[in-house]
Amino acid sequence: MSRRVVITGMGVVSPNGIGLPAFLNALQNGTSGIKFMPLYEELKFSCHVAGMPDFVWDELRDYISEVSFYGLKARGVAYGIRAALDAWDDAGHQRETDEPHWDTGCIFGNSIADTEAMKNVIAKVDHKEAKKLGSRVVEQAMNSGVTSYITGRLGLANKSITNSAACATGTQSILMGYEYIKHGYATRMLVGSTEHVDTYVFGAFDSMRVLSRKYNDQPEKASRPMSATAAGFVPGSGAAAFVLEDLEYALARGARIYAEILGGATNSGGQRGGGSMTAPNPTGVTRCIVDAVKAAGIDPLQVDTVSGHLTATLADKLELQNWMTGLNRTKENFPLTNSLKSMIGHSLSAAGSIESVASVLQIVHGFVHPNINLEDPNPEIIELVGEKSLPTSMVKKEINIAAKANFGFGDVNACLIFAKFKN
Amino acid sequence: MTRQEILDELKKVLNPYTTDKEALAGITEDTDLIKDLKINSANLVDIIIDAESKYDIEIDYDSADRMTNVGSCIDVISEKMGQA
Numbered sequence: 226m227s228r229r230v231v232i233t234g235m236g237v238v239s240p241n242g243i244g245l246p247a248f249l250n251a252l253q254n255g256t257s258g259i260k261f262m263p264l265y266e267e268l269k270f271s272c273h274v275a276g277m278p279d280f281v282w283d284e285l286r287d288y289i290s291e292v293s294f295y296g297l298k299a300r301g302v303a304y305g306i307r308a309a310l311d312a313w314d315d316a317g318h319q320r321e322t323d324e325p326h327w328d329t330g331c332i333f334g335n336s337i338a339d340t341e342a343m344k345n346v347i348a349k350v351d352h353k354e355a356k357k358l359g360s361r362v363v364e365q366a367m368n369s370g371v372t373s374y375i376t377g378r379l380g381l382a383n384k385s386i387t388n389s390a391a392c393a394t395g396t397q398s399i400l401m402g403y404e405y406i407k408h409g410y411a412t413r414m415l416v417g418s419t420e421h422v423d424t425y426v427f428g429a430f431d432s433m434r435v436l437s438r439k440y441n442d443q444p445e446k447a448s449r450p451m452s453a454t455a456a457g458f459v460p461g462s463g464a465a466a467f468v469l470e471d472l473e474y475a476l477a478r479g480a481r482i483y484a485e486i487l488g489g490a491t492n493s494g495g496q497r498g499g500g501s502m503t504a505p506n507p508t509g510v511t512r513c514i515v516d517a518v519k520a521a522g523i524d525p526l527q528v529d530t531v532s533g534h535l536t537a538t539l540a541d542k543l544e545l546q547n548w549m550t551g552l553n554r555t556k557e558n559f560p561l562t563n564s565l566k567s568m569i570g571h572s573l574s575a576a577g578s579i580e581s582v583a584s585v586l587q588i589v590h591g592f593v594h595p596n597i598n599l600e601d602p603n604p605e606i607i608e609l610v611g612e613k614s615l616p617t618s619m620v621k622k623e624i625n626i627a628a629k630a631n632f633g634f635g636d637v638n639a640c641l642i643f644a645k646f647k648n
Numbered sequence: 649m650t651r652q653e654i655l656d657e658l659k660k661v662l663n664p665y666t667t668d669k670e671a672l673a674g675i676t677e678d679t680d681l682i683k684d685l686k687i688n689s690a691n692l693v694d695i696i697i698d699a700e701s702k703y704d705i706e707i708d709y710d711s712a713d714r715m716t717n718v719g720s721c722i723d724v725i726s727e728k729m730g731q732a
Contacts, residue, residue: 290667291664291667292664292665292666292667292688292691295664295665296664296694356697357697357700359693359694359697360690360691360693360694361694
């Protein structure tokens with residue numbers, strides 16, 4: 226039997242706000258979380274700005290045991306633990322359990338295990354000091370580190386998967402958790418993704434010449450999706466998590482329900498037809514959107530708002546064209562569309578989950594958040610979708626259905642359809 | 649260093665690896681690291697590394713295997729300090 230899946234808890238560690246109240250406030254006011262990074266200037270990167278959460282490391286003591294805290298260094302793992310436990314608390318679930326939760330699984334994503342941890346391994350091994358590495362390195366250098374910390378802390382004992390699909394990771398992780406409950410394998414799934422863009426990952430992107438470099442002296446202006454002056458993305462760090470539950474289970478326990486996931490889709494453009502390692506095949510993208518809408522059982526014209534991938538590169542216009550085709554729209558009825566990246570940059574694997582929290586908050590509170598740094602929209606984009614569909618200040622509006630998609634290296638696409646919960 | 653002095657110092661080395669602070673405060677030479685202090689067996693290697701740097705000694709594999717309770721830890725540490 227096919228089940229309905231609802232969202233009962235959310236947690237977020239975003240460059241422009243940690244925790245739901247701060248993040249909501251930042252979304253509604255268009256607050257940027259992009260900061261100047263003196264180290265990046267020193268390292269001779271082209272881009273000297275990044276989206277960094279104001280993360281207070283010591284607050285992690287409220288999330289994990291003292292023994293676990295001691296020796297934890299991986300920032301991506303830390304962001305993920307905080308977002309996941311905040312979501313769990315937010316759903317009203319208890320952290321402590323002696324019996325494993327056999328009915329509850331976890332799908333958490335990341336791009337790369339902690340490279341700072343790996344740097345330590347490489348340095349010690351090369352200095353013939355492997356013996357001094359200790360027991361805490363492997364768990365932070367392995368890709369499944371973040372998932373393992375979360376499942377261990379909460380006793381989650383159903384499917385435990387670490388997902389990685391570049392910039393589509395977060396969206397895809399949520400979809401995988403949704404499908405698992407829908408098909409009856411689990412009652413609850415804790416899903417999400419994390420990313421810490423450290424100097425090594427940042428440097429690799431910097432070298433590709435895809436990062437914003439003209440606004441180093443005005444960090445808050447550096448991320449400019451869809452603008453005429455968009456010239457590359459700003460890397461960001463953070464995490465977000467969701468507690469997904471089988472509707473009947475959620476209703477039986479009287480849970481607060483934020484929204485329902487109606488469906489979604491994930492595919493690849495096969496790196497054909499214009500697609501490559503770094504560029505999406507437009508046919509793959511439109512098929513993904515069409516399939517998500519179909520899986521959700523809605524008419525594409527019912528979509529009230531779109532949260533795009535929209536990173537501030539040449540691909541922005543192509544993406545909007547793909548949404549237009551996928552949702553069967555014209556310039557006249559193109560849905561209100563925004564890019565959270567204008568405020569927080571592109572947090573790679575974490576992007577999909579942080580942006581999904583924004584989509585759900587828009588449904589819950591009835592608004593569409595602004596695109597900041599869009600005072601000079603790209604004329605070709607305006608010609609395509611019209612000025613009114615790209616809000617530059619918050620629009621108060623009832624949102625029944627929100628579409629969210631992300632597209633990643635490897636020509637991977639993932640699209641989700643969120644809806645206001647109606648029983 | 650007397651055995652008591654080493655024991656007092658050892659408490660500081662063990663501190664980050666146990667949440668049972670009461671048991672740690674009351675350790676004797678018979679206290680078992682895993683059973684009594686609930687230390688994760690994987691962390692024994694970290695305790696050895698910390699002890700090596702604290703006392704500036706080197707603890708070989710065979711000696712490390714003996715370090716299961718407080719008394720045997722003190723044995724190994726004082727032995728190695730004597731060698732230095």
